[in-house]
Amino acid sequence: MNLSYSICKQAQPLISFTGGLNTNSLNFHNRKDKVVVVMGATGTGKSRLSIDLATHFQAEIINSDKIQVYKGLDIVTNKVTEEECRGIPHHLLGIKDPDADYNATNFRHDALLAIESIIEQDKLPIIAGGSNSFIESLVNDDPYFASRYDCCFLWVDLSLPILQRFVSERVDQMVEAGLLEEVRGVFDPEANYTQGIRRAIGVPEFDSFLRAEGKNTDQEILDTLLHLAIDEVKENTWKLACRQLQKIHRLRDFWGWNLHHIDATEVFLKQGEDAHEAWKRLIVGPSVMTVAQFLYRPTSVQNFPKSPSTTVIPRTVPSMAAMATASH
Template sequence: MKKTVVAIVGPTAVGKTTLSIEMAKAFNGEVINGDAMQVYKGMDVGTAKITSEEMKGINHYMLDIIPPDEDFTAADFQYNVEKYVNSITAKSKLPIIVGGSGLYIQAAIYGYSFSNHKRNPDYTAELERLVNEKGAEYLHNELKRIDPHQAHKIHPNNYRRVIRALEIYETTGTPMSDHHKHENKEPLYNIFFIGLEMERSILYNQINKRCDQMIANGLIDEVKLLYDKGYEKSTAMKAIGYKEFLSYIKGEQSMEDSIELFKRNSRRYAKRQYTWFKNKMNIQWYPITPDNASESFRTILNDLAGVVGVK
């Protein structure tokens, strides 16, 4: 019998964390982080990482597990999700995955195969050299040539995913998009996807306010501390909320321009998150506003009670 798992997804700043705590309390659950950046130690403010107080005694997993100079792939995420789903279920508790990293969550739920695609360190180093010398756009254009379908799904600036797609083609002779066609179409778990959606202008206002709050909470100091520790070149520091303020810290951009770029990139990311989740997964969407959040959460918990049971 498949294990039952709930996943709470949606764009940044929509209210996923608050709902997850309410759900965990209602259904004897524990939370698995589904945000690719919250795995990093020391990246707290800029990732909107849940605080100990906000957890309200609910166990959380896959937070603060690696330093910012280590890579954390979708395969790593998949492995950890399986481990924690098994351990949480063994305690007769409900695993609740919460986050907005669509590819990672999809890979974990559907059991995508990564182990068959071994890396060639020399080829990877060559691709990274090309990024440094000719820019991410050059590599993305190369992916367009061999796998236009996959190139369309990957933003040119996300050069790590571009490199991975090129590696798969190099080692297998087959485009990554062809490999995806043969991936498991059935989820590994008895999965219930809960999506939170907010009218675009309201969401963007929430995002702008959250960005201001992050800055007030010490985001720039957090970025500077990571910069001083030598993490500037790490993949983690290319995350929204960090890359924008590196330019300010290095004296290359004004504070005002950095803040505006931070907000704009956050809004654009939310739009991409919506597109991903609505195109890739079978999700039950619930509308939410800042004023009716409690009412929406009650509706969600009532709907879920009939399928996962109540504590």
């Protein structure tokens, strides 16, 4: 079974490690292979950072987004394009039938196969995606993974007001790029919106509009329904971002994951070349240093999550309502 999205050719790394990335030649004390995990809410630049890291190290990327695993709806699901891949192979991206079920158990199985395939090539696996429940299931619930791999967790973050604004602007950009045409192409009045790729935000929201469109409804009503659908996509995407942040806070504060926090707020406040330079200076540079230190140091328990101690009181995880309030 092919578990890779193979249209991207391998780019030449900017940093080369004699003896490979996941061998004991790096340090004879190292007894675990190493995996990098890039986390963050939707729209924060996880995919971009993972590709940047993969061009610096001998690495391949494993998608951990539960919707991007499906074939089709590339605009709706915001898959990276071939150009954006910059030659870096991506695994578990656009490989599943749109109507198939795919859960955390499936992901654990497929991700482990991909990790082992990448390591056999003496390369670094980078897991990137917004489905933190998939990542948690792999890291916390799979004894084999825990016994074999040491993890470095990078968390790309934004201030809430900036994130909410960017999420809204990105939906508008997706509509301009052809989101509605994609959804129209898979519309089925009998479809189940709780299964497969049709669960994706950006699909069920257009149901009322597409049903009305098929009945030769008055144009003014259609325009109203379309605007309502787009607003609903923005609202649901923002709610998703809040849930993702809640999950990340829980992984850090309750499960004790050692997350390297990367604040991208300043980058998103800039435009054009200034934003590009700020991304390299504030995001890529520190991330490359963090990963390089992780690859060279001996395996340590400090970076790997443990079961929460009964004597530790976790910090309060902000609610979605609190996040939404903070954004205004």
